[in-house]
Amino acid sequence: MSEQSRTDLEKHVEAIWEDVLDTAAGGPDATFFELNGQSIAAFRIVARISDRTGIDVPVEELFKDPTRATFARAVLARAERR
Template identity: 45%
Template sequence: MTDDELRTAVGTIWREVLEADVDDDTDFFGAGGHSFAALRIIAVLGSRHGVSVPVKVLFDNPRFADFVAVLAKEPELSPQG
């Protein structure tokens, strides 16, 4: 998956779960995110893209661009399809 495809895929999930517009500067918590929403994002990443992301990654990187960057640079976290 390219970086652009990753950004699009993760952005789609964030928009669906948060029911809000998302850009690089969107803060997960500032956009209304909470622990259940985080778990849902992680679950959807797993079901759609076969990747297991610890929820801590989202909590430690709540800004959209930072979260995507972590996924992109860690091969074991990067979606495969």
């Protein structure tokens, strides 16, 4: 995966995260839970990532890696395995 593709994917994840959680605040290290994320929001995030990128990420990844930065890395890792 090229560096540009990685950056684009990270931007998609960031935009989805901010849209679903209705926040641009918190920065990349704010946790999903600190931003009042709940299970329905987690399912929305992974569904939108799948719809927009074709990358299937289990919702458990979001709970395991609850910051935007760590979750984006988990999505990137899955993209690189395809």
